[in-house]
Amino acid sequence: xxxVTQTPRYLIKTRGQQVTLSCSPISGHRSVSWYQQTPGQxxxxxxxxxSETQRNKGNFPGRFSGRxxxxxxxxxxxxTLELGDSAxxxxxxxxxxxxxxxxxxxxxTRLTVV
Amino acid sequence: AQRVTQPxxxxxxxxxxxxxxxxxxxxxxxxxxxxxxxxxxxxxxxxLRHISRESIxxxxxxxxxxxxxxxLKKPFAQEEDSxxxxxxxxxxxxxxKLTFGTGTQLKxxx
Numbered sequence: 259x260x261x262v263t264q265t266p267r268y269l270i271k272t273r274g275q276q277v278t279l280s281c282s283p284i285s286g287h288r289s290v291s292w293y294q295q296t297p298g299q300x301x302x303x304x305x306x307x308x309s310e311t312q313r314n315k316g317n318f319p320g321r322f323s324g325r326x327x328x329x330x331x332x333x334x335x336x337x338t339l340e341l342g343d344s345a346x347x348x349x350x351x352x353x354x355x356x357x358x359x360x361x362x363x364x365x366x367t368r369l370t371v372v
Numbered sequence: 373a374q375r376v377t378q379p380x381x382x383x384x385x386x387x388x389x390x391x392x393x394x395x396x397x398x399x400x401x402x403x404x405x406x407x408x409x410x411x412x413x414x415x416x417x418x419x420l421r422h423i424s425r426e427s428i429x430x431x432x433x434x435x436x437x438x439x440x441x442x443x444l445k446k447p448f449a450q451e452e453d454s455x456x457x458x459x460x461x462x463x464x465x466x467x468x469k470l471t472f473g474t475g476t477q478l479k480x481x482x
Binding site for chain 2: 313362366
């Protein structure tokens, strides 16, 4: 079956702009999580959506937001971009989230803010 | 608060030598622990989880609740094991939120 798909793969934006990233989960998966990966901080959890509701939220400013659609596809939005937002953004999809649930990751969207 | 610590950023071993990637965690409860691996130019993928107690690609990891550790071990390193390894924790009832360590780059030299 198809894996987790993230679009676009690469983005270059200017400071102050906003950006929207997209994630299509594996068919049947209703949970989508987002992570920011940087060389200095590693992988940091942004938020998780399950059945169109935000279920978990990490410690990121309100400029980072997301949503999930009825087909489980998810989008992440970052407003008023800062240089420090440059990172690889990973999306992971999972089944409901019970014990021993595996997270399947996409290849990521590389965001560069100039 | 939950935290995962991987003390080594880089671990270099020779082919055929034993490997141990360290992972310590802090969590007041019984978390689920995982090891994820990222090979060059590939996506992050699950290597193993403490619940299943299985061996994948010769790797094993035992959860030591007394020492709050979940070290990854392999008796004989292979060149194809060179990759970035991440230890991760999930809290029961916490949905699918994973807390990752900063990762250890394993380099297996010939």
